[in-house]
Every structure is written in C-alpha cells, then in structure tokens.
Amino acid sequence: DVQLQASGGGLVQAGGSLRLSCAAAGFTFDDYSITWFRQAPGKAREAVSCVSTDKTTYYTDSVKGRFTISRDNAKNTAYLQMNSLKPEDTAVYYCAAVRREISSNSWYHKGFLPDYYEYWGQGTQVTVSS
16 A cells, blocks of 8 residues: 655744654655645645655745755655744645656646645644744
C-alpha cells in the first residue's frame, strides 16, 4: 500500500520552530518530488515548499528564509524545518508526492496545484500562538 505519513505538528509560540516529517512507503521514493501544502480554515490549500527528485528546492514567498525543505532518500522521508513561525503559519500541513522531477518552470506553472500530485499524506496540525 502507498502511504505518506505526515507528523511533527503541534502548538508553538510565535518565533518558535517545528520540524515536520513525511515518511513514505509503498513506492520508489527517489522517483518522486515531494511538496508540502497547508490549508488554514476557510482558505484554499496552498503549496508551501517542494523538493524535487534532484533535491532542487522551491518555496512560496511567505516562507522564504524561514522554512527549509529537505529529503533523505535512504530513509524515504522528507522534512520541513520551520523557523521563526508566525500566527499566519497556522494550518493543517500536508505532504504530497508526484512521480516526476519538478523544474523551476513546472513549479511555477503546475507544481503549486494540488491536482498535480498523486499521493497525499493525512495532514498534521500546526498552531502558532501570538
């Protein structure tokens, strides 16, 4: 069975840090680009950051300089290190996978769209208090 297991969410004060993990099983992790999305109540799902199969990374503007995405193919796991958290980062965070390399061009044209992805994790809640 294909599984993406997101974990690491929690409650943190503004300025704090969290590290999210996305553990994969049931598919060849190395062949898949991984993107973290988030969805706040009443808002659309938003692409936050992507790590491509070649480990190139992309970020939405609001998290640049604060979040760092990475992957460990030996552990079939992707990570999202979130520093300097703000109340507006509060959301359910999801990881998603697609079997292709994501280039800069594809990130800005399709990679931020939820429909582009084949597999989804179940989400982990991140709450940042002010």
